[in-house]
Amino acid sequence: MTKRTVPGIAGSKRRDGAEPIVMVTAYDAPSARVATEADVDMILVGDSVAMVVLGYDSTLQVTVDDIAYHTAAVMRSDPTAVVVGDLPWMSFHVSPTETVGNAATLVRAGAHCVKLEGGAKRLPMIEAITAAEIPVVAHIGLTPQSTNVMGGFKIQGRQADAAQAMIDDARRLESAGCFAVVIEGVPDVVGRRVTEAIDIPTIGIGAGPDTDGQVLVYHDIIGLENRFKPRFVRRYGRAYEDQVSALTAYASDVRTGAFPGPDEVYSAGDELAEALGLYGSGPAADPAADPAAAPAPTTEPTA
Ligand code: KIV
Numbered sequence: 001m002t003k004r005t006v007p008g009i010a011g012s013k014r015r016d017g018a019e020p021i022v023m024v025t026a027y028d029a030p031s032a033r034v035a036t037e038a039d040v041d042m043i044l045v046g047d048s049v050a051m052v053v054l055g056y057d058s059t060l061q062v063t064v065d066d067i068a069y070h071t072a073a074v075m076r077s078d079p080t081a082v083v084v085g086d087l088p089w090m091s092f093h094v095s096p097t098e099t100v101g102n103a104a105t106l107v108r109a110g111a112h113c114v115k116l117e118g119g120a121k122r123l124p125m126i127e128a129i130t131a132a133e134i135p136v137v138a139h140i141g142l143t144p145q146s147t148n149v150m151g152g153f154k155i156q157g158r159q160a161d162a163a164q165a166m167i168d169d170a171r172r173l174e175s176a177g178c179f180a181v182v183i184e185g186v187p188d189v190v191g192r193r194v195t196e197a198i199d200i201p202t203i204g205i206g207a208g209p210d211t212d213g214q215v216l217v218y219h220d221i222i223g224l225e226n227r228f229k230p231r232f233v234r235r236y237g238r239a240y241e242d243q244v245s246a247l248t249a250y251a252s253d254v255r256t257g258a259f260p261g262p263d264e265v266y267s268a269g270d271e272l273a274e275a276l277g278l279y280g281s282g283p284a285a286d287p288a289a290d291p292a293a294a295p296a297p298t299t300e301p302t303a
Contacts, residue, residue: 001080004041006113006135009082010179012041012201014212021180021213023084023203024221027053027070031218032077042203043081044115044215045071047088047145052219059144062088064102068109075110084137085111089145092116096128103129103136115182117143119169123176130177138173140166140194141207142185155206157186166190167197174198182215183207185232206232 012018023042026032027049035043047059049070054062064087071085085106092099103114113135116122122138129136141156150156157163163186170181180201183191188208195202195211204211216233219225224239253259273279 001036001039003080004082006082006179009042010135010200012212013199014201015196018201018212021201021203023213023215025049025215025218026074027218028073029077032074032079035081035218036077036079040081041213042084042215043074043079044084044086045074045111046086046115046217048086048217052217052225058147060089060147064088064091064105068105071106071109071111082112083110084113084115085109087114087116092122092125096124099125100128100132100134103134104132107134113137113179115139117145119166120172123172126173126176126178136178137180137182137203138170138178139182139184140169140173141183141190144184153185155185155187157190163187163190163193167194170194170198170202174200180213183211206230 009021012021014020021042022040023044024035024038024040025044025046025048026035027045032043045067047062047067049066050056050059050062054066056062067085067088071083074083085103087099087102087106091102106114114129115137116125116129117139119138119140126136126138142150142153144153147153157166166183166186167190170183173181178200180203181194181198182203182205183194184204185206186194186208188210191202191204191207192210194207201212203213203215205215217225219239220229220233220235222237222239223235223241224237224243226240229235250259
């Protein structure tokens with residue numbers, strides 16, 4: 001499988017003939033291994049880990065250390081995708097210096113680049129990070145870290161002036177050095193206009209079919225997150241139902257004694273059983289428990 005690079009992604013504009021960019025979130029080694037097997041282009045270690053893994057009802061609870069921890073786990077799977085470390089809320093809001101330090105923490109955990117939410121007001125932070133040779137993906141539209149300001153997870157850019165502001169933001173983010181822009185939760189025409197307006201690729205989530213790539217949350221794709229399905233999610237699996245049925249079958253087998261079976265035990269033979277004072281292997285062979293089931297003792301019991 002081909003190793004993806006930041007310059008390779010930066011040059012992936014569909015209007016120039018590139019294939020759509022495939023991005024998926026992943027937060028641990030097994031999911032990153034699956035993503036690599038599926039040959040995705042980009043893995044986002046997103047702050048969505050807060051909601052789909054850690055049980056919070058917003059993304060505001062995770063820290064730089066949390067994202068670094070999950071990034072390191074993803075990197076241990078040796079992914080071929082470009083890995084994006086998501087800068088969480090309050091990690092890029094205070095000062096450019098602090099922002100660069102936080103971005104560096106994610107790079108040291110293995111990320112090839114970082115993502116941060118917000119438009120023009122984040123330009124000084126973006127310029128500082130890119131000056132430190134850390135590539136940056138921007139994130140505009142519905143930015144979940146702004147949930148309290150937006151009054152919830154609300155579609156953005158429905159009015160012409162808000163849509164135009166988003167297009168202007170995208171141009172400024174490109175000028176500041178971002179190499180790609182995630183656009184979330186906007187009408188399809190806004191996704192299209194932003195994509196047309198800039199030379200770096202756009203990666204949409206709920207932004208219609210005309211962006212240069214698509215991103216979805218891993219747990220939504222495989223159907224492990226089954227509590228709520230936003231309109232833009234397509235489920236490709238039934239992982240929640242499959243896992244409930246696997247665990248239910250396991251529980252039933254343990255309770256009935258069907259697990260473990262003869263092929264799932266380590267046998268050491270009669271000699272060890274005898275040395276341990278057993279008459280065969282397993283409780284049913286214990287004459288005290290079931291004398292009829294026990295083989296005849298080979299030695300006389302001692303007093
Ligand atoms: O954290 C995340 O999963 C994201 C995607 C929704 C783009 O930011």
